[in-house]
Amino acid sequence: MKKKADRKMTAIEKAVRDDTLADVKIYLGDVELPAHSLVLTAQSSYFKRALVGEMQEGKTRKFEYSEGSMHAYWRVFEYMYKGTYSEEPCIKLTELDDDELSKEVRVYQLADYFEVDGLKREALRRFTTKTIELWATEAFVDCIRDVYQSTSNKKCKMREAVVDIVNQHVPKLWEEPPFRDLVREGGDFPVDLMSRLVWAYDKSIRLGAV
Template identity: 40%
Template sequence: MYTGNYTDEPSECLESEGDGLELLKHPRVYALADMFRIEELKNLSCKKFELRLQQHWITDAFPDCIREVYLTSTEGSSIRKTVVDAVFSHRKVLVQKRPFQEVIREVVREIGDFAIDFVLKMTNSDVF
């Protein structure tokens, strides 16, 4: 039975997979919570995802995580905002990473919403 929380501890079967699958856990919980309309769980998974990104935004799994979030969430969702905020906060480092450049190009081609959300974030900031 759902108790209003879930563990952040890495699954034993995923520990050998590195940060990639663990980084995807919270967006997947968010997608399920959205599908079943469990707002409290959506909010919780988004907060946990935000905390996880504070350490793992630099990993090679992050661009794949962006793809997953945009493929499994709807326009204007809080989890998309979390991803855009993380990319925006670390944009100077991320754009210098070759793997990030390659995957982000694919993501933008596949899912134009990310590019739109990122440009809107830049427009609403003092970066110009």
């Protein structure tokens, strides 16, 4: 039974990788990615609504994307087919790839838009892993700004991750002018950070650490 199941899965995998069976076209700028509605609807609630509903793209079976990071879009579709995505840029795309931290932020943003929960978790995991070494770079400050400008959900996991990381390194980060400038800009980030610092201080008092 297991061998039959394995053969069946192999046949399915071959089918969804066969461009001649593709029934959807994805355009990343000028680059065309042949896709399969079976894969897209199974992985993404967004595409399920689009392809079975009244959206114009669902009727034409064409989805065109020309704004934002094309490499991030490519990684989203790569994940839908492979269950993972590459750190390397897509060789078909001519634009520059995102930096190491922004790469995960952009993938997370698109995973949220396309409603691919597994991809959101993977992008968040990679982001938190990378910040272990990259939190001290100026790119991290830009990344914080990007996360907060591109999200509005107060319970966004990427926002929570950013605040967690900053909370661990506040003294060092505060020495850096770009970080102080970010705080002076106001908005949700300094409010979230202050809430975390107050919570941590209150907890330390209750535990007798202060």
